[in-house]
Amino acid sequence: MTLSPSPFPPTSWAGIDDVVIVGGGLAGLFCALKLAPRPVTIITAAPIGEGASSGWAQGGIAAAMDESDSVEDHLADTIAAGAGLVDGPIARGMAQEAPERIRDLLAYGVPFDRDLEGRLTLSREAAHSRRRIVRVGGDRAGAAIMQALIEAVRQTPSIRVLEGFVAETLKAEGPYVTGLIARDRRGGLSARILLQTRAVVLASGGIGHLYAVTTNPPEARGEGLGMAARAGALVADAEFVQFHPTAVDVGRDPAPLATEALRGEGAAIVDRKGERFMFEIHEAGELAPRDIVARGVHEAKMSGRGAFLDCRQAVGEEFPERFPTVFSACMEAGIDPRTTPIPIAPAAHYHMGGVHVDGLGRTSLDGLWACGEVASTGAHGANRLASNSLLEAVVFAARIAEDVQGLLPNHRVIGWSGESTPESPADELSEDVLLTRLRRLMAAEVGVVRTQTGLEKALEEIATMAEGARHPSLVNSLAAAKLVTVAALRREESRGAHFRSDFPHPVPAEAQRKFLTLGRADAIAKGIAAAYHDKRIAGAHG
Template sequence: MQLLTTDRVVIVGAGLAAIYAALKLAPRPVVMISPDPLGVGASSAWAQGGVAAAMNPNDSPEAHAADTVRAGAGAVDAAVAEFVTRAARDHVLDLTDLGTGFDRTSDGGYVLSREAAHSMARVVRVKGDQAGAEIMRALIAELRETQSVQVLEGTQAVRLESDGNRVTGVVLTRSDEAGSQPVLLRGSAILLAGGGSGGLYALTTNPPRIRGQVIGMAARAGAAIADAEFVQFHPTAIDVGEDPAPLATEALRGDGAVLINRDGTRFMTDLHPEAELAPRDVVARAIYAQTQAGLRPMLDTRAAIGPRILTEFPIVAQACARNGLDPVAQPIPVAAAAHYHMGGVATDLNGRATLDGLWACGEAASTGLHGANRLASNGLLEALVFARACAQDIAKNTPLPDSAPRLDLDFQSDGQSADPKAVTELRQTMTDHVGVVRDGDGLRRALAILAKLEQDHPACDAFKNMTATATLITAAALLREESRGAHCRSDFPQTEDGPGRRAPLHLRDALALRDQIAKDMT
């Protein structure tokens, strides 16, 4: 294996968290590992809602933190919620200074939207549903002017070099389908910011590459993974057969859109006092129940929004148009789809993982902010806050080099890549057995299938990262014998009394459980 050593900080990922961390590390030299061209394939760019922050004089970080804790179904770390919400305003102002074109009122204030489980309007947005794309545009423009950052496009991380206590490097390959001989890159620090795991599911809103690889890589190196069972399903993925499914932003419901079924019945009013603006887990389960009953749930924007959807929510309108839907005249068919992973690499307030030399931020990390159910539009906020925290901590703990030459990687082809059929089977297994509603029998069946898939494809690191994360999600879901937030067990429908426990899980323990179940089922 080719070995390269650099004094640069190595950032795995190229989404919002990765870019923001790189900017905050400047002028410290950084190399970013980006599987796709910069700005392509990152979940951040697909985010529609915006950034949650107490920008209204009548709002406060304390109220924002209280909503976060309440939405998280008893599993939020209150200290983390306070830490993040106190920093929210500063980050919105920072993004504004960097050129993000947030929607503004005539007097110069920020246009604020209300989304599910918020007690008031506090989501700063861009053109209704383009916040992620606009924030990424501004950050990428700044990044291209930052000489300390080198971006290795077309490169993916597949494994960490670790002795079980400390991470010393990252193994890279080419990211195209042909695969390549690996290259070991050792840097001054390793920061994981490569996204979550929604793409492990057959029905998802995540970009195609977001399939738990970064979380799996950390787990295989020995890092603790927290809250793995808590996968958030977005209630209003547009149900038109696309993979990934287009998203109908929650801001539509914030503007008055309602959920109906094929009979025209508005079903959320009988299920929760907040109706369509109930916490996401409640709405997702209601959508799932309507789908299972063959009642075809739909989002009706006609009365509340009407023709405004075409100009104020252009991404949604475009998704409808390419599938022959007219949202001005027709309700939009929707389904619950894997959207955001509250779980991930367990970190502290500095973004440090449980292995020395390793940090994580963004959706790849589990900070304790989201608990069992992420509050709407807290995802981008968490990425910003912890990207800066990681950058500051890395800067304190690594020397500033006099120089760091740019890297030149020479990959040799070897044909190794994940088997598409195996990936398809894995994704369908997760949707069928580890989805919106789970039970013990289905979870055990999923673990047995995952064991067989990994056994049949032992040589591909990229696939083993996927199966590692899928195993952690499934094992954690089997071990949590209650229903809490996004984790719903039909065989354990009650929520345990008291605050929800957070139970970090190591891959070795999840694999032991998986292997025993697979053995019992043969």
């Protein structure tokens, strides 16, 4: 096989370890470290850490570390936010393991904030009943955690990192995943290689970049979810997409995030007249669950009232020191948050759904595990509690590492396969045009507020786009978009982050998780798209 151009020396291509981790975010790096000294290869599309949403997380990690707090309180808050769909045992286990995982991160060099007596500084975020958010530098938790883990990974000889590789297709023999096809982005569309492996850990991130307005990096476009679904993996809770209510609305892509900690410290959401409107919607005002705040901001913007985050009284002159990331983003856009309210908009932020996994991170396919945002563990239910995402990532990454070690105690090195894949005729420009079209469609019809008509329209257009898609990465993204849209159409109620204006209330009988395969989604979408198309044609001749 002729390998693609690469900066790696020839000896790097001599073999591949029997555990391959897809994704260089928090979940992937933590899992690799936990697997040490077992040889592991991480493949990541962007330079390690750069394409990961983890590095952009501003809040921190939720953990009951204070004497006044408890696992039971953390669990209760998680269940309340999850709107009836949280898997109780999974959430309890996650909360119980939180302190141990925080200690792991400290051992890897994460500089969590401490008070003068050396105790961890804890803050409070929306829907938490206690101060339990472990932070770094106010709003730099994600970046600091990633920096520490990247350094730890680079110092661990058993971990090999292949940067610039995009996982495109899982290979399987029967129900067992045996490897994957990856493309070297630097070698063009035809630079594809087959990695054989006994274990694949999918830690590829979320789907935020399927939406026109998002806080996620460009790599978070659902490719891992789509790839797993195309291989037959079961998907859970795909309809539940969390929109962060306070993205900084200055036209940047991705949109900068105004951390929830600002509201925890007293910042107010106001309209153009400076009037607070969230208390008209919920008794907790700005500290209501994210889905409620996101809809409130969405409605204010759609009505012309506008929406702004006023931090002048709560933070004021201390803004640069307490929230440097947000301050920098605002100043770059010409907004001084010390003197001017920040324009905000809801933005796709986190996917509660994903590849269905059990308590050990195992998917429905043998040989494939998943953790982080690409997975759906049941811990978040219909609406993730703030700062539980980073916690879930490290908890399940550690569990997967232990499970892999138990199932495959003896590692071995496998030679590179001689298989090559044909060149793709796809035109990069046309693929970019289709992705832009998809992002606008998802924002308009599968966003903060959904309707049957809009979802049906989305499915018809996704089907049309799929006919012209040749690039495997776009095929994966379209598959992920289809799963989210079909799941949203099937859930005829409003619950958590999923809001249907034509079914605006929760239905008790629907208080259960729902599962879907891509094959089933294809069948549903095909029927709906055909019916919608016929209805539209009939109306045109009406």
